[in-house]
Amino acid sequence: MPYVNAYITADDKKNIEGIGKPSMPPRRNSTAGRSRLEDVARHARVSTMTVARVLREPHKVAPDTRERVSAALDATGYTPDLVARALVSKRSGVVGAIVPVLSNSLIADVMQGMSEGLARDQRQLMVGASGFSAANEETLVRSFLSRRVDALYLTGTSHTPATVQLLRAAGIPVVEGGNMTDDPIDMVAGVSNIDAAASVVTYLLKRYGPEIAYAGASPVDNDRVRDRHLGFRRAIRDAGVRLPPECEIQTEMAMASGREVIDKILALPKRPRALFCSSDVIAAGALLECQRRGIDVPGTLAIAGYDDLDFSRELVPALTSVRIPRYEIGMRAAELIHQALSGKRPKRPVQALDFELVIRDSA
Amino acid sequence: MPYVNAYITADDKKNIEGIGKPSMPPRRNSTAGRSRLEDVARHARVSTMTVARVLREPHKVAPDTRERVSAALDATGYTPDLVARALVSKRSGVVGAIVPVLSNSLIADVMQGMSEGLARDQRQLMVGASGFSAANEETLVRSFLSRRVDALYLTGTSHTPATVQLLRAAGIPVVEGGNMTDDPIDMVAGVSNIDAAASVVTYLLKRYGPEIAYAGASPVDNDRVRDRHLGFRRAIRDAGVRLPPECEIQTEMAMASGREVIDKILALPKRPRALFCSSDVIAAGALLECQRRGIDVPGTLAIAGYDDLDFSRELVPALTSVRIPRYEIGMRAAELIHQALSGKRPKRPVQALDFELVIRDSA
DNA sequence: CCGAATTGTGTTATCGGCACCTTCACAGGA
DNA sequence: TCCTGTGAAGGTGCCGATAACACAATTCGG
Numbered sequence: 001m002p003y004v005n006a007y008i009t010a011d012d013k014k015n016i017e018g019i020g021k022p023s024m025p026p027r028r029n030s031t032a033g034r035s036r037l038e039d040v041a042r043h044a045r046v047s048t049m050t051v052a053r054v055l056r057e058p059h060k061v062a063p064d065t066r067e068r069v070s071a072a073l074d075a076t077g078y079t080p081d082l083v084a085r086a087l088v089s090k091r092s093g094v095v096g097a098i099v100p101v102l103s104n105s106l107i108a109d110v111m112q113g114m115s116e117g118l119a120r121d122q123r124q125l126m127v128g129a130s131g132f133s134a135a136n137e138e139t140l141v142r143s144f145l146s147r148r149v150d151a152l153y154l155t156g157t158s159h160t161p162a163t164v165q166l167l168r169a170a171g172i173p174v175v176e177g178g179n180m181t182d183d184p185i186d187m188v189a190g191v192s193n194i195d196a197a198a199s200v201v202t203y204l205l206k207r208y209g210p211e212i213a214y215a216g217a218s219p220v221d222n223d224r225v226r227d228r229h230l231g232f233r234r235a236i237r238d239a240g241v242r243l244p245p246e247c248e249i250q251t252e253m254a255m256a257s258g259r260e261v262i263d264k265i266l267a268l269p270k271r272p273r274a275l276f277c278s279s280d281v282i283a284a285g286a287l288l289e290c291q292r293r294g295i296d297v298p299g300t301l302a303i304a305g306y307d308d309l310d311f312s313r314e315l316v317p318a319l320t321s322v323r324i325p326r327y328e329i330g331m332r333a334a335e336l337i338h339q340a341l342s343g344k345r346p347k348r349p350v351q352a353l354d355f356e357l358v359i360r361d362s363a
Numbered sequence: 364m365p366y367v368n369a370y371i372t373a374d375d376k377k378n379i380e381g382i383g384k385p386s387m388p389p390r391r392n393s394t395a396g397r398s399r400l401e402d403v404a405r406h407a408r409v410s411t412m413t414v415a416r417v418l419r420e421p422h423k424v425a426p427d428t429r430e431r432v433s434a435a436l437d438a439t440g441y442t443p444d445l446v447a448r449a450l451v452s453k454r455s456g457v458v459g460a461i462v463p464v465l466s467n468s469l470i471a472d473v474m475q476g477m478s479e480g481l482a483r484d485q486r487q488l489m490v491g492a493s494g495f496s497a498a499n500e501e502t503l504v505r506s507f508l509s510r511r512v513d514a515l516y517l518t519g520t521s522h523t524p525a526t527v528q529l530l531r532a533a534g535i536p537v538v539e540g541g542n543m544t545d546d547p548i549d550m551v552a553g554v555s556n557i558d559a560a561a562s563v564v565t566y567l568l569k570r571y572g573p574e575i576a577y578a579g580a581s582p583v584d585n586d587r588v589r590d591r592h593l594g595f596r597r598a599i600r601d602a603g604v605r606l607p608p609e610c611e612i613q614t615e616m617a618m619a620s621g622r623e624v625i626d627k628i629l630a631l632p633k634r635p636r637a638l639f640c641s642s643d644v645i646a647a648g649a650l651l652e653c654q655r656r657g658i659d660v661p662g663t664l665a666i667a668g669y670d671d672l673d674f675s676r677e678l679v680p681a682l683t684s685v686r687i688p689r690y691e692i693g694m695r696a697a698e699l700i701h702q703a704l705s706g707k708r709p710k711r712p713v714q715a716l717d718f719e720l721v722i723r724d725s726a
Numbered sequence: 727c728c729g730a731a732t733t734g735t736g737t738t739a740t741c742g743g744c745a746c747c748t749t750c751a752c753a754g755g756a
Numbered sequence: 757t758c759c760t761g762t763g764a765a766g767g768t769g770c771c772g773a774t775a776a777c778a779c780a781a782t783t784c785g786g
Contacts, residue, residue, distance in 0.1 A: 034533075036772060047736050052774065062734060077532070082509045083449045084772035088741050092446060094489070094510075103475040103690075105468065112466040115492045124510065126457070126489045129478045146445045147457075147487065169440065170397070255677045281673075288677045310644075311674055314618045314651045327466075399742060410766045415744065425764060447742035451771050 044072035096144035109326035117334025157181035173340035187349035197231025216278030217253035258285025280305035302363035317361030407435035459507035472689035480697025520544035536703035550712035552695040560594025579641030580616035621648025643668035665726035680724030
């Protein structure tokens, strides 16, 4: 043994510390066949550090050693333990995303984009569903922070004060997605729901006149829907139109709401010429209900939605809507996170993506 | 100092080991404001163990001490480090789910169910998108195993041999979801796509006769679609019908495929009376294309889909389909995982859920 | 041909919790 | 008075990996 260490060796220490202690069981081996760095090291007759280097910075290891270690890695079927790595390196490689529900086409597309964006840098996506509750969101934020996610994605821009405080204190990159705000927690990727909604409504007003109605889901803890409603109102106001409150219908975010919406519209004293819905889901429901009742769209009632879902262009008549770059929002969020974690604070941490008014046959 | 330890103390050890070593910097403090158990302990003037006890078994701590520790916990804003906990306890509390894509209504619903099911036991869901590639799936399995997930959910029942071997060796609970198989890796929650498809097709044959066609997405690395196709063929065979291969159309899984499908059907020498599609998405596309072309459904062509998506019942005519308990598949998967992780191997690790033939106006 | 720089590898101390064990104070029985 | 049991709190080592450093061997400049 040519190498002699001047310091006290591990064995010596064991003896010193082991005074009066019962001896350790030699090996626990609870996890079936899962080999550790040390097993590989023993197999290749090197230290654990050398194995770790082969895995993460192979150029720093001599070719023949590297060879031997690689063989040992194969032989033992080693799987690196990213939990341990995360503990010491303070980087988990996991990004959390908190969404209202996963079973929503818009959100699912955003998650798909994010998942792909994160995968490029070997990061994984952990998701939590808050069920449109800001309180649940807060709980999830706590949980994710405990899990030491490297960054967080939040849906929307309105959160409890405690959530905001937690995130500020945590000091990790945070992306709020799907909407715009002047005062982000950290970064934003989304479109202005107010502007987008206003643009449809302005179009409707110009083409069909001031007799217009709104149907939308509940805005509670949902700033996207709230802002679409605000956009509707802004466009109305800007056009100098005054509307009675019954022209603003609150309903469920479901296709089946179409019936209810059309019922209410037919019951209005002044029959609207046009209808703007906070989502294509509701708009499609209304359109199909009109079809069932033989109401001509857009002849009798023009209908426009929001979000340009897959089926919107296929409906007869095809639905007028606003295209939101759903997938891209997720991708941008991943990119912002990547930049932030790479040390470079993104130059433009507020990414306002473009929406597109898609005029089809229904309005 | 009343307390004297018979063993060599930490300080002594430092001195022994520290011979010739430069002294440590007193504190690193890289992570902003994140307090550790030790910080809380110092604040409350107790040991870390006492703090840990207050967190996990408070009854073992004297009330006044507990009080003091609680105050310290609040004051320091302590967040438990689940990464460290995972390392020592060998339980990460994370379950991985590998899906083809997130932006698919069926899958999104399953994930929603799973997410809710897991949340009940404080577990988190980590998702990965394989993009309908078994090779990517294998990569994701490796990655998730490295992250030490407690259990895994896989979409479908066909995987690479290496994937199966990895999972068997890992010894963690695995749920394959969304389809049925006789030979699961570990557990299954789903419906038999073969039986479900066969049931629709048998119905179509009975009602509309033997002139029938099939339109489906690519079955490559997608056993659900493959099995729906097999179900179609089984029903045909069982009815003693022989069909030319042109009656089986492969297309994209998108509404826009409707045009192509209808084109091909109209070009067939013997015009089919009924069409079965591997998904409501394709069926709806076909139905709407018929509407655009003025083809009567079901008068001229009856159309049935698979999976009973939200919009299917709203279409005019409403789409005949098979209802799959999407949300429940996810929930069941979570339950199976919960049972397996609680020590009790589930009695029925193969959960064959019921499908339901939903007959509406389109067929 | 010697000291300095470079390269390759080894050693140690954590990372933040928790399991396991020990110590201490004190109460109550012998 | 001594012993022992019990409840409350503290000490130690380790989970598996890595950063930081330490040292041996080799290369290289002058």
